[in-house]
Structure formats: C-alpha cells, structure tokens
Amino acid sequence: MDIQNLIPFILLFFIPCSFCFTPIDNYLLNSGSHTNASLFNRVFVADSTFLSAEKSISLTNQNPPPNSPTLYHTARVFTNTATYRFSMKKNGIQLVRFHFFHFKTQGFDMKSSNFDVLVNNILVLTGLQSTSDDVLIKEFILKIESNLLEILFRPVGNSGFGYVNAVEVFNAPPDFVLDYGTRLVGPNGVEVYNKLSSQVLETIHRINVGGLKITPFNDTLWRTWIPDEDFLVFKDAAKAAVSTQTPNYQKGGSTPEIAPDNVYMTAQQMNRDNSILASRFNITWNFTVAPPGGGAPHLVRLHFCDIVSPVLNLLYFDVYINGYVAYKDLDLSSLTVHTLASPVYVDFVADSDDSGVIQINVGPSDLSSAMRMNAILNGAEIMKMVNVIDSSIVHRKKKLGVLVSSIVGGSVGLFIVIIVFLLAMKCRKKKPKLRTVESAGWTPLRMFGGSSLGRMLSETGSHGYSGLKIPFADIQSATNKFDRSLIIGSGGFGMVYKGVLKDNVKVAVKRGMPGSRQGLPEFQTEITILSKIRHRHLVSLVGFCEENSEMILVYEYVEKGPLKRHLYGSAAQPPLSWKQRLEICIGAARGLHYLHTGFAQGIIHRDIKSTNILLDENYVAKVADFGLSRSGPCMNETHVSTGVKGSFGYLDPEYYRRQQLTDKSDVYSFGVVLFEVLCGRPAVDPQLTREQVNLAEWALEWMNKGMLEHIVDPHLVGQIKDRSLKKFGETAEKCLAEYGVDRPTMGDVLWNLEYALQLQESGQQREPHTDSSTNEAVNVTNRVVLGSSSSNRRTERDYDNGCSDICGSQVFSQLMTNEGR
Structure with a gap:
C-alpha cells in the first residue's frame, strides 16, 4: 500500500473514542502486587x-523484558x-x-502451570498451560443474577499450580447481548435463536476487517481488534475501503460500545478490478477456532457499515x-x-466445521445489478x-439439600417407582425380528419431521442396497453404551467409536450429534452414496440406525486409521517407507477413479x-467420509453448480x-494430499x-x-530414486493447476503414480504410450474395457482390485454378519 493510500488509515488513529463508557462496577486488579x-x-x-x-504467593519478575508494562512484572x-x-x-x-x-x-516457571478457572461455578478455562511468549488475554462475557461474582483458580494435579497477572471485571453496556435478532445457521437453514444472554461466551477472534490494528486505547470497552489480512483465503478477491467520516449512528443500529468508530470506517469489498476473477465471486475468511474435531457452537457477530455506495438501495x-x-x-x-x-451488526450462531474452522463468505446477491455487484x-x-457447570462445586453446595430431599421424599419416590414398573411390565411388547431396509422402511426422525430418503430406500429397494437397519440397542451393546474410552475420532457430524457386533466383527460407529453442522443431509448422502459403491479402496457401510432421533452410521473398521496419523503430528506412527506411501496413494487414486467413472454421472x-x-491392517488405502459427496454433471453438462464445501487447504480455488463443481476439484485436493505424503506436514x-x-x-x-528434494519428509531422505521423485512431483504439480481443464483425470493420476512406483522399484522407463496428462511415455498393459478417452478410462485392473456395481461378494466378505448383510 503506497503512502497516499495509507494516509486515511493513519488518520483513523487520531479519532478519539466517541464517548467514554463508565461501568458502575469496574474492578481492575494488579495481581500479586x-x-x-x-x-x-x-x-x-x-x-x-x-x-x-486461601494460600497464594506474590511473585515479582526480577528481569522483566525492556519496555514491558509494569502490570506484567508481578503475578x-x-x-x-x-x-x-x-x-x-x-x-x-x-x-x-x-x-x-x-x-x-x-x-x-509459569510455563509449567496447569490449572482451571471458574466464574460463579462455570468452568471457563480448563487445564490452562501458558506457553506463548506474548501476553495472553482471555475474555469472557456472561450474565450474573446475584450480587456476588466469584473467580476460582484451581490447580490441576499434585504438582500443578495456577497464576494470573491481572484481572478485569466490569459491567457490559446495555443491550450488549440481546435475546432477539440472533440467527441460528446450519443444515436446516436459518432459524431463530433466542437464548443468547444465557450463554457464557469466550472471545476467540476480534477482527477489524479492511483496517489496521485497534488497541484498547481507541476502544470504549478496552478491546483489541486485529487486521483481517491473515484470515483472507484469497487476498486478491478483496479490496480495502476506508472512510474519514464518523459513522452515522442511528437508534436500533450499532453503538460505539458494540464496536468502535474505526471498525465501521474501514471494510473489505469485492475487488472487481482484478480481471482474473469471475464476475461473480465471494470474499472468504477462515478462522481457526478449535482443534480438528473440536467443533462447538459459536457466536459470530458481523459488523456492517455501507461506506462504499453513493446512494441507498444499491x-x-x-x-x-x-x-x-x-x-440472503x-x-x-x-x-x-x-x-x-x-x-x-448481525448475530449468528453456528458450529465450527470438522477441521475446527469457521468460514465466513460475503458475495453478490441475485438482486445485484451487473454494474453494482x-x-x-x-x-x-x-x-x-462455554457453558460448563463445575459438577464438583455444585455437588458440594447441594449435598445437604439432596440428603434432606431424599429422606423427605423417599416414600413418595418409592411409590412412583413401583407404579412406573407395573406400567412398563403391562406395556412391554415382544421384541420384533430384525428386518432389512427393503422390508422395514425408515424410522422417522421426529426432530427432522421424518426422513424422505428412508422412505425412498424402503419403497424402491435403494438401487440394490443390501445393508441393514441395525437396532439402537445392538449399537449400544457394540460400543459399551458409547464408552468414551472407545472413541477413535470426531468430526462435524459427531463422535466415532470402535465397536464389536454380535458375531465379533469390528466396526466403526459414527454417531451424529443433534444440531450438528452436518446433520441430516450428510447422513442421507452417506447412505445414498455408500449404497451404490463396492470397491476395495472405498470404506464399506455395514448399516445404519435412525431410532429415537439418532443418526448413526456403522462402517467396516479400518485398523490403522487415517493416513494423516502416519505422516506427522504427536500421534504419528512409525514412519511409512516411500514404497508404502506410493502404494497408499495408488490405492486412494483407484478408489477416486472408480467414483468418478463407475457411474453414468x-x-x-x-x-x-x-x-x-x-x-x-495391511496399509491398504480406503477413501472414507462421503457426507459432502455429490453426483457429477449429466452428459450434456460440464459442471454442477453448488455452494462451496470442503476443507481449508485442500479446496479447489476454481471451485x-x-x-462450479467438477471431478477436477477432487483432483486438486488429491494433489495437496500427494505433497502431504511427500513432505510429511499438514x-x-x-x-x-x-x-x-x-x-x-x-x-x-x-x-x-x-x-x-529439499522439502521431502526427513524420514524419506536417501530412499527415493530421482526419477520416481520427479514423476511424483510432476503428477502433484499437474493436479494443482489453477484451472480444472489443465488438470489430469484421476485415471491419469493413477497411471502416473503407478509409473512412479515402477521407476522406484526398477528404475526403468515404461514402453511408450501417450498419457493425456503429460507428454512422457507410459506403458499400458491393461485392456480398456469402458470408454476410449482418458477421462473415462476404466481397465480390467479396476475390476480386479475393486468391484463393479454388480460384482460378487469379495469386497464385502468381511461384512458377512447377521447385522451387516
């Protein structure tokens, strides 16, 4: 940004706060001093x-960093x-x-601290360990109905201790958190959310979009707002806008306490000057809010001020x-x-996705004119x-009351138990026999008003689907009533448990959480997709359950878990050899190639x-999680128009x-995986x-x-032959082409990976054959049995290693169980 464009931003920092907010209760503590x-x-x-x-210790830093605030010299x-x-x-x-x-x-050494913090018995911080070299500020917004606010510090473990340098407690302005106007966003559309004030909120991100950092000195509530640059997914899609006029606050809108003037005087708008971008595109921000699989509901408060339009209603x-x-x-x-x-400002409530990210997009409406987009x-x-009540404290406070209530109400309770038991015995029915989907139909989901997909499966036979509706009681038994020690994964849909069915077949049980971000549409999609496919390199569906508003999917258990676990991270397994990695990539490519070409669409x-x-257990790759899958375009179409979904870091930029979704979007994501495999990093x-x-x-x-060769996983140094590395790198590079038309098909990717393996094992080049994705010659030894173009290439090997829609039971041999077939 040149100096001329920077001047308006600099001027913003000379604008004083609109007015000084003075809370009635305002406690600011210099801890330990x-x-x-x-x-x-x-x-x-x-x-x-x-x-x-209670016992505590005052400590003073004898060697504080130069120019550091005095507030942080004690603890x-x-x-x-x-x-x-x-x-x-x-x-x-x-x-x-x-x-x-x-x-x-x-x-x-405060880096080794380990402690919990509770506010009025609500656990707001758990197992806190401060490792950053910068000041860490944790902010919470909560409602209290008493005249006493208590903050409890509780060390964790025998050697744990807690600490704090400063504490702030003060009243929020009126109408800071309202119980109306909040929109719950999820797979069921937009719904009303009317209990916001009862939630305890922990601030994760506070962003001044399009502007510079705002310090507490320029904020009426002494907050810090950071620039949005590091959160923009495609920086070229956005262009900063700035105004030097003070915002025009109106009754019913925002106030300087909701956000300071400087926030509303800057913005990001669509960068329509960039000729590379399409006429219609979105601006996207990705905010990491939790570890992968750590999805939780979040308040997303978005601030708007139209500083870009010359007149209203444009x-x-x-x-x-x-x-x-x-x-909309x-x-x-x-x-x-x-x-x-x-x-x-508009408040939204939404869950983070399975990668721990909340994504925000703004883009042109269908009502926008072409010139005013x-x-x-x-x-x-x-x-x-973060509403978590600390059970130990609540239990101690209520212990006496519970004891008295138990004695006084004991006889009444016993009488009620006897009546309930007698009624249950009277209403007890003989347990029905298990029935397959075709005969049993689909148990309606009360919370979603029933499942049309389930009725379709029961009425039409589900396109040859031969899975089973597994009773909830059997799934409870298989997972020891969803024992937390059996959890093997988690995501936006819910927890995944290891289980064992009645005839000792191991399974993975994915249990959806009511109100999860993915929810019913992904549940239905998984069953629809997995009912069609049979392939060695695709995870198989054993069955499902839709009782008592539960959404449960049961898969074959894949012993060694996600590929990611074997590449990097604290839980990484013994390093995979280069040959193993190539074979895994080849297996996954076969599965994807089958998905892309095995059906009409x-x-x-x-x-x-x-x-x-x-x-x-043999390191055979199996592609999993089809909750976001879509049927491809029809014969006379080039793409599927759909909202953007996927995972940050793997998302096709053209999509x-x-x-506009095509199978080349999968190719791009797979290219990222190839480099992930080669480099051993996220x-x-x-x-x-x-x-x-x-x-x-x-x-x-x-x-x-x-x-x-300079960025390969250190575990692979000295293992990879130069020609194999070159071919592998070229394949990944072509997958990551900016435009889908320049990317190879998955069939071409498969051939090139097999070639890289051949070069690794023998060092010899294949016999000449024209490869549609590269100019290098490869050898084709398998007869093409479907189609003549590279985009539709399917070979006998596809049927040898997988199955067609009408293949035998080879792939599902491990699923020949009473529950699974």
Whole structure:
C-alpha cells in the first residue's frame, strides 16, 4: 500500500473514542502486587483485598523484558484453590478478562502451570498451560443474577499450580447481548435463536476487517481488534475501503460500545478490478477456532457499515457461514433508518466445521445489478459458547439439600417407582425380528419431521442396497453404551467409536450429534452414496440406525486409521517407507477413479484429505467420509453448480471462485494430499512462516526451483530414486493447476503414480504410450474395457482390485454378519 493510500488509515488513529463508557462496577486488579499499575490509561489496583484466605504467593519478575508494562512484572501464584470475590451493584451481562504473562522466578516457571478457572461455578478455562511468549488475554462475557461474582483458580494435579497477572471485571453496556435478532445457521437453514444472554461466551477472534490494528486505547470497552489480512483465503478477491467520516449512528443500529468508530470506517469489498476473477465471486475468511474435531457452537457477530455506495438501495449481498446461507439478499439500508454509513451488526450462531474452522463468505446477491455487484464486511467477532457447570462445586453446595430431599421424599419416590414398573411390565411388547431396509422402511426422525430418503430406500429397494437397519440397542451393546474410552475420532457430524457386533466383527460407529453442522443431509448422502459403491479402496457401510432421533452410521473398521496419523503430528506412527506411501496413494487414486467413472454421472467426493484416507491392517488405502459427496454433471453438462464445501487447504480455488463443481476439484485436493505424503506436514500450518503456511503454494515454489528434494519428509531422505521423485512431483504439480481443464483425470493420476512406483522399484522407463496428462511415455498393459478417452478410462485392473456395481461378494466378505448383510 503506497503512502497516499495509507494516509486515511493513519488518520483513523487520531479519532478519539466517541464517548467514554463508565461501568458502575469496574474492578481492575494488579495481581500479586501491593501497588497500582497503569495500562492504556486504566489503573489496576492491588488484589489482596479481593482474595480469599486461601494460600497464594506474590511473585515479582526480577528481569522483566525492556519496555514491558509494569502490570506484567508481578503475578499471583496459586498452589491451592483460591477465590477472588467481587461485590456487584449491577446485575446482568459482565465482562471478565484474565491477563497471563509467564516468567520464571523463586522456583516457579509459569510455563509449567496447569490449572482451571471458574466464574460463579462455570468452568471457563480448563487445564490452562501458558506457553506463548506474548501476553495472553482471555475474555469472557456472561450474565450474573446475584450480587456476588466469584473467580476460582484451581490447580490441576499434585504438582500443578495456577497464576494470573491481572484481572478485569466490569459491567457490559446495555443491550450488549440481546435475546432477539440472533440467527441460528446450519443444515436446516436459518432459524431463530433466542437464548443468547444465557450463554457464557469466550472471545476467540476480534477482527477489524479492511483496517489496521485497534488497541484498547481507541476502544470504549478496552478491546483489541486485529487486521483481517491473515484470515483472507484469497487476498486478491478483496479490496480495502476506508472512510474519514464518523459513522452515522442511528437508534436500533450499532453503538460505539458494540464496536468502535474505526471498525465501521474501514471494510473489505469485492475487488472487481482484478480481471482474473469471475464476475461473480465471494470474499472468504477462515478462522481457526478449535482443534480438528473440536467443533462447538459459536457466536459470530458481523459488523456492517455501507461506506462504499453513493446512494441507498444499491448494495445487496449474501452472507454465508460454513457454506450455509446465513443472510440472503442483505440490504443494509433496510436495517437502519435509511441512512448511508449507518453501522449495524448481525448475530449468528453456528458450529465450527470438522477441521475446527469457521468460514465466513460475503458475495453478490441475485438482486445485484451487473454494474453494482458488490459485497462488504467491516468487522467480525467470533466467540465460543462455554457453558460448563463445575459438577464438583455444585455437588458440594447441594449435598445437604439432596440428603434432606431424599429422606423427605423417599416414600413418595418409592411409590412412583413401583407404579412406573407395573406400567412398563403391562406395556412391554415382544421384541420384533430384525428386518432389512427393503422390508422395514425408515424410522422417522421426529426432530427432522421424518426422513424422505428412508422412505425412498424402503419403497424402491435403494438401487440394490443390501445393508441393514441395525437396532439402537445392538449399537449400544457394540460400543459399551458409547464408552468414551472407545472413541477413535470426531468430526462435524459427531463422535466415532470402535465397536464389536454380535458375531465379533469390528466396526466403526459414527454417531451424529443433534444440531450438528452436518446433520441430516450428510447422513442421507452417506447412505445414498455408500449404497451404490463396492470397491476395495472405498470404506464399506455395514448399516445404519435412525431410532429415537439418532443418526448413526456403522462402517467396516479400518485398523490403522487415517493416513494423516502416519505422516506427522504427536500421534504419528512409525514412519511409512516411500514404497508404502506410493502404494497408499495408488490405492486412494483407484478408489477416486472408480467414483468418478463407475457411474453414468460419476460421484465427486468433495472432501479429499489425509484424514479421509484410512489404512487397514495391511496399509491398504480406503477413501472414507462421503457426507459432502455429490453426483457429477449429466452428459450434456460440464459442471454442477453448488455452494462451496470442503476443507481449508485442500479446496479447489476454481471451485471456490465459480462455485462450479467438477471431478477436477477432487483432483486438486488429491494433489495437496500427494505433497502431504511427500513432505510429511499438514496442508496448512499456521505456526510456520507466511511463505510456508500453505503446503500447496510452498511445494510448488520448490518445484519451480527444481529443488523438490529439499522439502521431502526427513524420514524419506536417501530412499527415493530421482526419477520416481520427479514423476511424483510432476503428477502433484499437474493436479494443482489453477484451472480444472489443465488438470489430469484421476485415471491419469493413477497411471502416473503407478509409473512412479515402477521407476522406484526398477528404475526403468515404461514402453511408450501417450498419457493425456503429460507428454512422457507410459506403458499400458491393461485392456480398456469402458470408454476410449482418458477421462473415462476404466481397465480390467479396476475390476480386479475393486468391484463393479454388480460384482460378487469379495469386497464385502468381511461384512458377512447377521447385522451387516
């Protein structure tokens, strides 16, 4: 950004806060100190008068970093449970902040701390271990109905201890969190969410979109807002907008306490100056909010202020969260008193996806004219819902009451139990025999109003589907009533348990969570897709359950789990050899090639990644998780128009820009997996430098340098023959071509990987054959049995290693069980 464009941004920081918010209750504690300390013109006082009599230690950093705030030179250390108590004059929504800055002194290294923090018996922080060298600030927003607010620090383990450098407790402004106007976004569309104020919210991200960092000095609630640059998926899609005029606050809209002026005076808008982009595209931000599989509901608060339109009613755009429509045809002027540059905010509740990410998109509405196509976003806040009541404390407080209630109500309770038992015996029915899907139909899901897919399966025979509806009781027995010790994975759909059916067949049981982000559509898609396919390199469906509003899928158990686990991470298994990795990639490619070509329209997986490629006991690859899959385009079509779904780091950029899905989107994702296999690192690693964060971009840079051998997994050094590495790298590179038309088919990818294996084992080149994806000659020894073009190539080997739709029972031999067939 040149200096001329930077001047408006600089001027923003000379704009004072619109007005100074003064909370009635405002406690600022300098923990572990006997004197006051100042930070951002706020005075933090000694904490001892607010601390209970429990044992604690005051520590002072003897060698504080130069120019560090005095507030972080001291700390309060808790070797036993201790409590801060605050007398509150005003009930309602409160803000609570904890400041953590570790140092080492007097035998305490705060990096080794381990402790829980509770606020009014609500567990807000658990097993906290501060390892960052920067100040860590944890902020919580919660509602209290009493005149006492208690903060409890509880060490974890015999050697654990807790600490804190500073504590803030103060009232939130009126209407800071409202119980109306919140939109619940998910697979069932947009619904009303009316219990926001009862939630405890932990701030995860607070973003000044299109602007610079805002410090607490320029925020009425002393918050920090960071720029959005590091969260933009495609930076070229966005263009910053800035206004030097103070926002036009209106009744019913936002206020300077909801977000400061500077947030509403900057924005990102569609960069229509970039000729590479299509006329219709979205701006996308990805925010990591939890570890993979750690999905949880979040409040997503989006801030808008139309600083880009010359007149009213020109700006219409759509908002998406995690691929779901969150707000269709948003007209900002209709949310304000018909005034330009009037700030508003909209609250959404959404779950993170299975990779722990919340994705936000804004893009043009169908109501937008071609000349006025635009979309904007000024700010974003993401807060995790963390309502967890600490059972141990609640139990102690209620113990006496429970005892008295038990004695007084004992006789009444016994009488009720007897009546219930007699009624149950009377209503007990003989257990029906198990029936297959074809004869049993589909048990309606009450919470979703029944399953049309289930009725289709029962009425039509499900296109030859021969699986079984497994009773919920049998699944409970197989998983020891969903014993948490049997959990082998988790995702946006729910937990995955290891189980054993009645005849000792091991299975993987995926149990959907009510209200999960994926939910019913993905449940139905999995059954529809898996009922069609039979292939050695695709995970097989044993059965399903849809009783009592449960959504459960039962698969063959794949012994060695996800490929990712064998490549990197703390749980990595013994390193795979290069030959093993090639064979795994070849197996996965065979499975995908079958998906793409084995049916009239083909099937597009849409979520290829290393966690969705499983390995059996012999390291045979099996592609899994078909919840996002779609049928491919019809014969006279080139693509399927659909909302963008997939996983960050693996997503086809052309699919993202155009929202046009083809099988080449799977090819792109598979290219990322190939580099993942070669380099032994994640597709996205935020802890690395900016140049290395995105694996695909980083690997292609080294390919262009002709130095791919410099980034291979250290475990593979000395194992890979040069010609095999060259062929493998070229194959991955072609998969990652910017445009789908330039990418090979999965059939071509398969041939090239087999060639790389041949070069590794023999070092000899194949006999000449024209390969549609490269100019290099390869040998074709298998007879083509379907189609003549490379895009439809299927060979006898496909049938030898897998099965057609009408093949025998070879693939399902391990599923010949009473429950599974």
